[in-house]
Amino acid sequence: MKFTYHDYKKFLRFAKKETNITSFEKSNGKNGILLRHDVDFYPTFAHDMFKIEKELNVTSTYFFLTTAQTYNPNSLLSKRIITEISESGFEIGLHFTVLPYEKEKVITERILWEVAVLESIIQKPITNICSHNTREETCNIYFPEFINISNNNNVFISDSRMDFKEIDLYKIIDISKTELVQVIIHPLYWADKERTFNDIINKFQESMLEWADRELWRTNSFINKRCRKFKEKKIDQGINFNT
Ligand SMILES: [Zn+2]
DSSP states (O other): OOSSSSHHHHHHHHHHSOEEEOOSSTTTTEHHHEEEEOOOSSSHHHHHHHHHHEEEEEEEEEEOOOOOOOOOSSSSSHHHHHHHHHHHHHEEEEEEGGGGGGGSSSHHHHEEEEEEEHHHHHHSSSOEEESSSSGGGGGGGGTTTEEEEGGGEEEEEEGGGGGOOOOTTTTTHHHHHTTTEEEOGGGGGGGGSSOHHHHHHHHHHHHHHHHHHHHHHHHHHHHHHHHHHHHHHHHTTTTOOOO
């Protein structure tokens, strides 16, 4: 299977005829594919994947970080994407990492804060959370308020680092007919054309630089305007800026 939208669509079309594909909140709790997306880098990749699933009438859960280095859920773009996904009947969950709170002990309180950030965006309660780093201890912590899907016993398959660990995604369809299978797809890795891991990182860097360039121009033109006005006013008041 290639990491292309074409192959992803082909898989979903085939799988939805054979089994249930759902978000965690819509699962029957007995069998089917629990389709999970961890949004680790940038929400636009998630948005592209969401549009494919919506078109194919499949629902899933998108887990967003609130502490990512590379995006802010409260930015205008992220907010729009998260809201659109949520309002289209998909589930939003919290993707959590303990790293920013390394020296703190009360992790549950931090999780409540982060959940509140996402809830304020989607205006709905968050039910499911999962760990960003599966080696973290939060994987095994029980939070009475939420379902920590990192510590349930579902059969589990992930495309982490573009590697399905020699498990054929199509093979899990049969398994999912009798039990729940958690399928983790990271939107970042998928695109129209197949790419290497390095291509993806380069493309990501490019889009971040473009964004930074646009942002600097926008801020700069605003500041230039203010400075010009200030200068004109002071010149009118007799101040000479020439040295
Ligand atoms: Zn993650």
